[in-house]
Amino acid sequence: MLKGRNLIEPGDFSIQELDEIFRLADTIIAEQGRFIDICKGKLLASLFYEPSTRTRFSFESAMLRLGGQVIGFDNPSNSSVSKGETIGDTIRTVACYADIAVIRHPREGTAKLVSEFSNGMPIINAGDGGHEHPTQTLTDLLTIHYEKKRLSNLKIGVCGDLLFGRTIHSFVKTMNRYPDNQFVFISPKELQMPEHFLNLLPKNAYVETDDLANAISDLDILYMSRVQRERFVNEAEYMRLKDYYILTRKKLSLAKEDMIVMHPLPRVNEIAREVDSDPRAVYFEQARYGMYVRMALIAKLLGVLS
Amino acid sequence: MINVSKLKKGIVIDHIEEGRGYYIFKELKLNEIKDPVVLMQNIPSRKMGKKDLIKIETDLDLDLNALGLINPNATINIVKNGELVRKFKLTLPKKVSGLLVCKNPRCITQSEYIPSIDFYLVDEDKKTYRCEYCDTYTTYMEK
Ligand SMILES: [Zn+2]
Numbered sequence: 001m002l003k004g005r006n007l008i009e010p011g012d013f014s015i016q017e018l019d020e021i022f023r024l025a026d027t028i029i030a031e032q033g034r035f036i037d038i039c040k041g042k043l044l045a046s047l048f049y050e051p052s053t054r055t056r057f058s059f060e061s062a063m064l065r066l067g068g069q070v071i072g073f074d075n076p077s078n079s080s081v082s083k084g085e086t087i088g089d090t091i092r093t094v095a096c097y098a099d100i101a102v103i104r105h106p107r108e109g110t111a112k113l114v115s116e117f118s119n120g121m122p123i124i125n126a127g128d129g130g131h132e133h134p135t136q137t138l139t140d141l142l143t144i145h146y147e148k149k150r151l152s153n154l155k156i157g158v159c160g161d162l163l164f165g166r167t168i169h170s171f172v173k174t175m176n177r178y179p180d181n182q183f184v185f186i187s188p189k190e191l192q193m194p195e196h197f198l199n200l201l202p203k204n205a206y207v208e209t210d211d212l213a214n215a216i217s218d219l220d221i222l223y224m225s226r227v228q229r230e231r232f233v234n235e236a237e238y239m240r241l242k243d244y245y246i247l248t249r250k251k252l253s254l255a256k257e258d259m260i261v262m263h264p265l266p267r268v269n270e271i272a273r274e275v276d277s278d279p280r281a282v283y284f285e286q287a288r289y290g291m292y293v294r295m296a297l298i299a300k301l302l303g304v305l306s
Numbered sequence: 307m308i309n310v311s312k313l314k315k316g317i318v319i320d321h322i323e324e325g326r327g328y329y330i331f332k333e334l335k336l337n338e339i340k341d342p343v344v345l346m347q348n349i350p351s352r353k354m355g356k357k358d359l360i361k362i363e364t365d366l367d368l369d370l371n372a373l374g375l376i377n378p379n380a381t382i383n384i385v386k387n388g389e390l391v392r393k394f395k396l397t398l399p400k401k402v403s404g405l406l407v408c409k410n411p412r413c414i415t416q417s418e419y420i421p422s423i424d425f426y427l428v429d430e431d432k433k434t435y436r437c438e439y440c441d442t443y444t445t446y447m448e449k
Contacts, residue, residue: 086418086419087414087418088418105414106412107412107413107414107416107417108410108412108413108414108439108440108441108442109413109414109415109437109438109439109440109441110414110439112438112439113414113418113420113439128414128440129412129440130412131440131441196443
C-alpha cells in the first residue's frame with residue numbers, strides 16, 4: 001500500500017512498489033485522458049527552500065495534469081521561513097491545508113525531519129543537498145523501463161563524476177536491487193566511485209575503467225553525468241577534468257544499435273550537440289518520463305485510484 | 307586495598323580500563339545523582355594489570371547504551387537486596403540517541419534544533435555510526 005507513505009529515498013519503496021508506480025505510469029502514458037481529474041480537489045504544497053525550476057515544474061505539471069492544484073514558494077526569503085520559524089512548525093501548518101507536500105532544501109536530511117511533523121500528509125523529497133533526490137532515480141528507472149522494457153539483466157555504463165554524483169549513487173544503488181545488472185564505472189582516477197560505496201556492491205557486479213571508447217561497445221545503457229564545478233576547490237583541477245569525457249558521434253558509433261544514452265541534465269560539454277539527433281539519445285525524453293512518474297507517484301501516495 | 311562496604315543495591319561497573327573511570331564518571335554525570343557513588347582507580351587486576359571500578363548505590367536506571375559506547379569492554383553487575391542478580395559485558399550499542407553529533411556541516415541537524423538524534427552502528431571496529439537524517443558516518447571520538 002503506497003497511500004499515505006513518504007518518499008524520502010528510493011529504498012523506502014520495495015521493488016514491487018516501484019513496479020506498481022511504473023505500471024501506473026505506463027497506463028497514464030497510454031491513456032492520458034483517463035487521469036485528467038483524478039486529483040480534483042486535492043492540493044499539493046510545493047516547498048522549495050532553494051530554487052530548482054526543472055524539478056518544481058515537473059512536480060507542478062504532474063499535479064496540474066491530474067486535475068489537482070498547487071500552492072507553495074520557491075523563494076524562502078519571502079515566507080515565514082525568513083522570520084525564524086522552525087521547519088517543523090512550517091510543515092505542521094502546511095499539513096493543515098495541503099494533501100501532499102514536495103520539499104526541496106539545501107540541508108541534508110531535511111525531508112526525513114519534516115516527515116516527522118507532517119501528521120500523515122505524504123512527503124516527497126525533491127532533493128536535500130547532496131543527499132537524496134529519489135524522484136530523479138524514479139525518472140531514470142521509468143526511462144529504462146520504457147525504453148528497454150526491463151530493469152534487470154542490463155549492462156550499465158556510468159560515466160563522469162562518480163565521486164560526488166548523488167544522482168549516480170542513487171541510480172546505481174537502486175539498479176543493483178534488480179537481478180543480474182552489471183555496472184561499468186567510467187571515470188578519471190580523481191573521480192572514481194568512493195570505496196564505501198563500492199563496498200555496498202557485490203565484487204562481481206562491476207568493473208572500473210577510465211576508457212569510455214573501449215567500454216561502450218557492449219553496454220545496454222550509458223548514463224552520462226557532468227562534473228560539478230561547485231565540488232572543486234581548485235579551479236584548474238575542474239578545468240582539467242570537466243572535459244575528460246565527451247560523447248561524440250564517433251564514439252557513439254562503437255555502441256550497440258539499441259543502447260540508450262541517459263543524462264540527468266543539465267549537461268555542460270560531456271555530450272556533443274551532434275549526438276542529440278541520434279535515436280539512442282533519450283535524455284530529453286527523460287524530462288517527460290519524469291513528469292509521468294511523478295504523476296503516478298502523486299496518485300499512489302494520495303490513494304486516489306483505490 | 308581500601309575496603310568499600312559491600313553494595314546492597316545498585317550497579318557495579320567493573321573492568322573499566324585503567325584511567326577511564328573518571329571519564330565515565332563525568333560522562334554519566336554521576337556527580338549529579340544524590341545516591342552514594344564510589345569511584346575506585348588503579349585497582350590491581352589479574353586480567354588487566356590495573357583497572358578502575360565504579361559502584362553506585364541507587365534504584366535509578368543508567369543509560370547503559372551510552373556506557374557501551376564510552377567503554378564497551380566494561381562488565382556490569384546489578385545488585386538487589388545484597389545479591390548479584392545480573393552480570394553482563396557491555397557491547398557497542400546498535401543505536402545511540404542524543405549522544406553523538408553529526409559531523410556533516412550540511413546536515414539539517416546543524417541548523418534545526420533536534421533534542422535527540424539517533425545514530426546507527428555501521429562499523430564496530432571503528433565505532434562508526436550513521437546519522438538518521440543525512441546518513442553521514444560519524445566516528446565516536448574518545449575524549
Ligand atoms: Zn547528519
